[in-house]
Amino acid sequence: MKKHINLVEKYLIRIVVLFMVALVVVQGLMTRDDLRLYLSLGERLEGQYIGQPAINKSPDPAPAVQNEGAGEKNVQSPQARLTISIERFASLPRAVILVNHHPYREFTEKEMSLELAAGDIVEIDTTFYSFPVSFLIKETSSNVAYPEKNQVYNANQGIVMVGKIIVK
Numbered sequence: 017m018k019k020h021i022n023l024v025e026k027y028l029i030r031i032v033v034l035f036m037v038a039l040v041v042v043q044g045l046m047t048r049d050d051l052r053l054y055l056s057l058g059e060r061l062e063g064q065y066i067g068q069p070a071i072n073k074s075p076d077p078a079p080a081v082q083n084e085g086a087g088e089k090n091v092q093s094p095q096a097r098l099t100i101s102i103e104r105f106a107s108l109p110r111a112v113i114l115v116n117h118h119p120y121r122e123f124t125e126k127e128m129s130l131e132l133a134a135g136d137i138v139e140i141d142t143t144f145y146s147f148p149v150s151f152l153i154k155e156t157s158s159n160v161a162y163p164e165k166n167q168v169y170n171a172n173q174g175i176v177m178v179g180k181i182i183v184k
Contacts, residue, residue: 097157103150110144138178142171
C-alpha cells in the first residue's frame with residue numbers, strides 16, 4: 017500500500033510542477049498582443065474601442081441622436097460645466113489646466129469655470145511651482161457624475177489628474 021501511495025505522490029508532484037511551468041510560459045506569452053488573442057477567451061469576447069466623446073461637428077444645435085438617411089447618425093456629446101478653485105492662493109498664472117492633454121486655460125483667477133464635453137480628460141499642470149498646491153472642485157453642473165463636487169486634488173510640482181468627465 018505504501019508503495020502505491022509513494023508512486024501516486026511522485027506523479028502528483030510531477031503534474032503540479034508541469035502545470036506551474038506551463039502557467040509561467042503561458043503568462044509570458046500573454047504579454048504579446050498577437051498571441052493573447054489566441055490564448056485568452058476574454059480577449060476574443062471584447063469589442064472594438066470607440067474613442068470618446070463622439071462630437072457632432074455641425075454648427076447647428078442638434079438633438080443627442082438624429083437620423084439622417086440610411087442608418088447615419090450624428091452624436092452630440094453632452095456638455096458639462098466644472099468650476100475649479102485654488103485652496104490657498106489668489107491666482108497661479110503658471111498653473112495650466114490641460115484638457116485632453118492640451119493646454120486649455122491658466123489659473124489667472126482663484127476660480128476657473130470650464131465648459132467641457134463628456135469624455136474630456138482634465139489635468140492640472142503645476143510643474144512650474146516648487147510647493148504643494150491644492151485644488152477644489154467647487155461646482156459642477158447637475159449632469160456631471162465625475163468629478164464630484166468638493167473633491168480636493170493635491171499637486172506637488174507635477175501634473176495632477178482630475179480625471180475623465182462622466183455625465184449622467
